[in-house]
Amino acid sequence: MKAPLNQDGAVFDHSRHYNDFIFVYPVISRRSGGLSLGVNLNPDKICNFNCVYCEVDHRVPIRATQVDVARMSEELSALIQRVRDGRLAAEARFRDSSARVIKDIAFSGDGEPTMAPNFSACAQAVAAIKQAAGLTDTKMVLITNAAGLDKTDVRAGLAIMDANQGEIWGKLDAGTEAYYRQADRSFIRFDRILANLLSTAQTRPIVIQSLFFKMRGEVMPPEELDAYCERLKHLVRSGGQIKEVHAYTIARPTPENYATRLEPNQLEAIASTIRTRTGLAVKTFA
Ligand code: SF4
Numbered sequence: 001m002k003a004p005l006n007q008d009g010a011v012f013d014h015s016r017h018y019n020d021f022i023f024v025y026p027v028i029s030r031r032s033g034g035l036s037l038g039v040n041l042n043p044d045k046i047c048n049f050n051c052v053y054c055e056v057d058h059r060v061p062i063r064a065t066q067v068d069v070a071r072m073s074e075e076l077s078a079l080i081q082r083v084r085d086g087r088l089a090a091e092a093r094f095r096d097s098s099a100r101v102i103k104d105i106a107f108s109g110d111g112e113p114t115m116a117p118n119f120s121a122c123a124q125a126v127a128a129i130k131q132a133a134g135l136t137d138t139k140m141v142l143i144t145n146a147a148g149l150d151k152t153d154v155r156a157g158l159a160i161m162d163a164n165q166g167e168i169w170g171k172l173d174a175g176t177e178a179y180y181r182q183a184d185r186s187f188i189r190f191d192r193i194l195a196n197l198l199s200t201a202q203t204r205p206i207v208i209q210s211l212f213f214k215m216r217g218e219v220m221p222p223e224e225l226d227a228y229c230e231r232l233k234h235l236v237r238s239g240g241q242i243k244e245v246h247a248y249t250i251a252r253p254t255p256e257n258y259a260t261r262l263e264p265n266q267l268e269a270i271a272s273t274i275r276t277r278t279g280l281a282v283k284t285f286a
Contacts (some may be wrong), residue, residue: 006240022063024075026088026099030285031169031209031246032141034103035094037079041067041122049112049145050185051173052256053213056110067116073125076105080133104139104167105130123157127164139165144208146170147188149196162204168199169207169246170197175227182215194231201240208232209246212270216258219266229277236278245278247271247286262286 018025022043029036043064045056065106080102082088089099105126107113116122123140130138140161148154149170158166174180177190186193200206212220212227220228236242247270262270264286271282 019081021075021079023067024079026079026094027085027099028094028099029103030246031248031283032103032106033256034098034101035083035088036103036141036210037076037083037105038103038109039067039072039076039107039122039126040109041107041113041116041119042109043067045110046115047145048112048115048147048186048188051211051256052183052185052215052259053211053250055252055254067122069118069121069125072122073129076126076129076186077107077133080129080135102135104141105135106141106143108141108143112145112147113142114144114146114151114154117153119148119151119197120153120157120160123160127160130164136165139167141167141169143169144171145184145186145199146172146193146196147186150192150202158200158203166204167207168200168204169209170200172208172210172228172231173195173212175224175229175231179227181222183211183213194235198235198238198240201235201242202238205243206242207243207246208235209248211248211250212267213250214260214262214266217260217266219262221272225270225273226277229274232274232278232280236280242280244281244283245271245274246283246285247274 023040025038027036027038028034044066045058045060083100083102086100088094126140130140134193142161173183180190232242247267249267250259267284271284274280274282
């Protein structure tokens with residue numbers, strides 16, 4: 001895949017494949033503010049959402065059905081070593097980037113990480129490696145659609161993350177059930193997503209990540225954006241802690257050609273509305 005360039009000319013290649021690794025991959029991420037080591041908890045590419053803008057490439061065959069914790073740990077340790085001794089920064093893909101400082105280790109993947117049956121075991125393994133490496137400033141990030149945040153094993157994993165610079169980035173793409181069904185196309189009820197975001201945010205501050213896009217040429221309608229802002233305000237009124245909102249847009253090819261990216265000014269206009277209506281900090285990634 002050709003690496004996209006951002007406005008500063010830095011390379012952002014979000015490929016989840018690195019050498020012969022199966023579970024771990026390095027990426028320069030604007031949302032992470034530098035080098036992020038991704039841990040793909042969904043090598044089976046299974047997700048309980050079916051977002052119209054999903055970037056997961058289902059044409060590439062799967063190489064594993066579940067995370068092998070021992071192999072994932074070996075790959076993560078090896079990649080941390082490559083960062084530390086400068087070999088990663090010397091690679092063409094990472095040259096001229098900040099590939100010597102690991103900003104975060106992120107559970108993401110080719111699906112929804114909270115569907116991994118061994119989520120807490122993965123969190124424990126990553127926390128142990130992070131501690132052993134002395135990466136005290138490196139976050140553990142979970143990038144999630146929030147559907148599985150109420151699972152017992154996931155909650156055990158979140159507690160491990162909390163003790164190890166954890167941060168949860170929970171998806172919220174809509175204000176109404178109807179728009180959620182159009183954008184995210186999940187069989188899971190919208191109120192369960194909202195309840196999971198709330199209960200998670202009542203325990204620790206979370207980041208809300210929202211992808212805004214054009215559906216059949218139309219940006220999110222004003223009444224939908226109003227409803228979205230009301231959802232955020234309700235989360236806060238109910239004791240949820242929202243550290244910030246990440247508003248971003250489509251960056252790569254989508255499975256549905258009627259889902260297209262916003263122009264930077266369109267995304268900034270949405271972010272400005274969210275700031276005004278909710279008082280929350282909003283970062284944009286166009
Ligand atoms: S939640 Fe993520 S992985 Fe799942 S369909 Fe949506 S974009 Fe794809």
